[in-house]
Amino acid sequence: MQTGIRIFKSLGVSIAIVALGALFLSQAPSASAQVSLPFEEHFDYAAGDLTTTTTGSMWINISGTGSFIQVLDTPSDSGTSLLYPAMVGISGRRIETTHGSGSREDVSLAFSPPADGSSVFASCLMKVNSIVGTIGDYHFHFVQANSASTFSCRVFVREGSVANTYNLGFNYASTSPPAVFDTVDRPDGATILIVMAYDRVVGTAPNDTIRLWVNPALGQASPPTPLLSMTVGDVAFELTPPGGLNIRQGGVGTADFELDEIRIGTAWTQVTPSSLSVKDWTLYR
Ligand SMILES: [Ca+2]
Numbered sequence: 001m002q003t004g005i006r007i008f009k010s011l012g013v014s015i016a017i018v019a020l021g022a023l024f025l026s027q028a029p030s031a032s033a034q035v036s037l038p039f040e041e042h043f044d045y046a047a048g049d050l051t052t053t054t055t056g057s058m059w060i061n062i063s064g065t066g067s068f069i070q071v072l073d074t075p076s077d078s079g080t081s082l083l084y085p086a087m088v089g090i091s092g093r094r095i096e097t098t099h100g101s102g103s104r105e106d107v108s109l110a111f112s113p114p115a116d117g118s119s120v121f122a123s124c125l126m127k128v129n130s131i132v133g134t135i136g137d138y139h140f141h142f143v144q145a146n147s148a149s150t151f152s153c154r155v156f157v158r159e160g161s162v163a164n165t166y167n168l169g170f171n172y173a174s175t176s177p178p179a180v181f182d183t184v185d186r187p188d189g190a191t192i193l194i195v196m197a198y199d200r201v202v203g204t205a206p207n208d209t210i211r212l213w214v215n216p217a218l219g220q221a222s223p224p225t226p227l228l229s230m231t232v233g234d235v236a237f238e239l240t241p242p243g244g245l246n247i248r249q250g251g252v253g254t255a256d257f258e259l260d261e262i263r264i265g266t267a268w269t270q271v272t273p274s275s276l277s278v279k280d281w282t283l284y285r
């Protein structure tokens with residue numbers, strides 16, 4: 001009998017603990033918290049690990065137990081940020097990735113998914129510090145909402161044809177079919193503006209498209225002709241829907257780079273704002 005009472009009491013305490021735990025869990029920040037669009041990321045966080053030592057960062061670790069992506073507060077192009085002429089709102093700091101052997105962190109930022117039949121754009125400033133490897137790897141891409149593995153719209157970097165340069169590539173898949181590369185040798189250490197788009201096309205998959213621009217003039221009302229574009233040729237790489245932006249560190253033979261001033265939106269103008277007004281452009285002509 002006494003044993004029975006103990007069991008009953010124990011059970012009651014356990015239920016109370018479980019209920020209390022559920023209450024705390026329901027109030028804890030969700031790992032799948034997402035930002036609404038349009039979204040701007042200036043990396044205005046304390047220096048250190050992006051996902052563990054910063055306050056306010058919505059980036060989460062999705063892979064890797066070492067070589068954590070760092071927020072830098074050392075001097076750069078503009079204060080502690082990267083710089084692109086006429087870009088508005090440059091502030092805060094920037095982040096740095098490193099390549100090499102061993103487990104390396106990849107991070108993700110979840111956003112509210114766009115509707116089918118619409119596009120999602122992402123832009124960022126990128127400075128490749130060094131790269132060794134002609135095969136290349138991808139470091140910046142969209143991911144399907146609530147997925148840890150369905151990637152598409154991948155921006156690749158590989159070694160250029162001459163020393164201290166690199167080429168940019170683009171693909172929906174990782175390796176098959178292989179990425180398509182632009183053959184322009186871009187100098188290491190120079191900041192560029194990348195803009196990419198994932199276009200959700202209503203209808204039978206695979207029919208979505210992906211587009212990539214490099215150093216577009218800011219302040220344009222609509223997207224110019226992309227540098228690289230393609231139809232997503234495999235249903236496995238269609239994002240239904242896209243719901244996150246990932247930054248990925250590679251192994252030996254891939255790029256070391258810095259990123260800054262990331263923008264995500266559903267319109268070209270949201271990710272390519274200019275400090276020059278139409279009047280300013282008129283004056284330049
Ligand atoms: Ca910044």
Ligand SMILES: [Ca+2]
Pocket residue numbers: 200201202203204205206207208238
């Ligand atoms: Ca589709």
